[in-house]
Amino acid sequence: MNINLNKNDIIEILSDKSTKLFESADKIRKEFKGDYVHLRALVEFTNICKCNCLYCGLRRDNKKVDRYRLKEKQIIDCAKLSAQYGYKTIVLQGGEDEYYSADKIASVIKEIKKFNLAITLSIGERPYDEYKLFKTIGADRYLLRIETTDKELYKKMHPMASFENRLNCLYNLKSLGYEVGTGCLVGLPEQSLESLANDILFFKELDADMVGIGPFIPHPNTPLKNASSDNFDLALRVMATVRLLMPDINIPATSAMETLKPNGRIIALQSGANVIMPNMTDTIYRKKYEIYPGKICINDSPNMCVNCIKSKIESINRKVSVSKGFRYDKE
Numbered sequence: 001m002n003i004n005l006n007k008n009d010i011i012e013i014l015s016d017k018s019t020k021l022f023e024s025a026d027k028i029r030k031e032f033k034g035d036y037v038h039l040r041a042l043v044e045f046t047n048i049c050k051c052n053c054l055y056c057g058l059r060r061d062n063k064k065v066d067r068y069r070l071k072e073k074q075i076i077d078c079a080k081l082s083a084q085y086g087y088k089t090i091v092l093q094g095g096e097d098e099y100y101s102a103d104k105i106a107s108v109i110k111e112i113k114k115f116n117l118a119i120t121l122s123i124g125e126r127p128y129d130e131y132k133l134f135k136t137i138g139a140d141r142y143l144l145r146i147e148t149t150d151k152e153l154y155k156k157m158h159p160m161a162s163f164e165n166r167l168n169c170l171y172n173l174k175s176l177g178y179e180v181g182t183g184c185l186v187g188l189p190e191q192s193l194e195s196l197a198n199d200i201l202f203f204k205e206l207d208a209d210m211v212g213i214g215p216f217i218p219h220p221n222t223p224l225k226n227a228s229s230d231n232f233d234l235a236l237r238v239m240a241t242v243r244l245l246m247p248d249i250n251i252p253a254t255s256a257m258e259t260l261k262p263n264g265r266i267i268a269l270q271s272g273a274n275v276i277m278p279n280m281t282d283t284i285y286r287k288k289y290e291i292y293p294g295k296i297c298i299n300d301s302p303n304m305c306v307n308c309i310k311s312k313i314e315s316i317n318r319k320v321s322v323s324k325g326f327r328y329d330k331e
Contacts, residue, residue, distance in 0.1 A: 025240035025272030038325030041082035049095025143181035181210030187231030217292035243272030
């Protein structure tokens with residue numbers, strides 16, 4: 001199946017309030033990805049960030065954050081435990097923290113590969129040579145969300161950051177052979193349906209392997225604290241549209257979906273998604289990694305998280321995958 005959509009088509013789809021979109025996306029998901037759900041173990045290893053994004057609770061100027069860094073051994077221990085629980089992929093996510101040099105990250109990657117895990121890095125903008133090093137050492141995927149392809153909106157949301165550098169990083173990652181993940185925030189102030197349509201078309205142009213769609217949830221300690229948080233339905237619609245246009249990619253049911261609506265991740269799985277990232281971060285750190293307020297499962301142990309999500313997946317007649325879940329089967 002090859003569905004070609006132009007910008008006007010996408011705007012029309014995003015404007016439609018019917019449930020037909022979700023039914024179509026779920027059908028395409030089943031045809032191209034089957035009934036398996038890939039679980040990726042998430043480790044949030046630092047909440048220190050040099051960036052000052054207007055929407056993010058970890059932004060540099062938020063002085064109310066209790067900052068932390070995991071030691072390299074702690075990160076590796078989380079990966080070892082993840083492998084013992086049966087996860088096939090680990091996602092190392094953190095703020096843009098310059099303490100973690102290329103050598104430190106490379107050392108962690110080397111140790112984690114001993115557990116036969118696929119590794120996804122989500123550590124922001126880095127020089128080409130560092131991306132190349134991480135790939136050579138064993139990193140498999142890289143997640144770097146564009147957040148918005150509207151240049152003016154990007155500049156407003158990301159003070160002192162460069163939209164052009166963000167794009168350059170994404171294309172560098174592609175050229176190095178990573179499975180590249182990107183995505184956008186849905187519901188940002190001044191964001192239009194046309195802007196979201198352009199985001200979706202950009203994902204297609206990049207040929208992203210993973211696309212994560214997050215509803216914008218305002219954080220009380222950011223400049224956008226008074227913005228609207230009624231973004232679930234539109235975010236779900238954007239996610240489902242991505243599935244129509246890119247039928248064979250991996251799409252996560254994001255935790256932010258469930259923050260806004262009970263069983264939001266299950267609803268997303270029934271609307272085109274096929275990936276969930278249960279949190280393997282120690283509970284003493286989870287509440288400190290507050291990109292947005294109201295994060296789910298901050299007091300649940302890793303064991304509770306994996307058992308809970310497995311039971312939810314089985315409740316909708318889906319299966320937990322036992323593969324590493326690459327876009328193109330490498331196993």
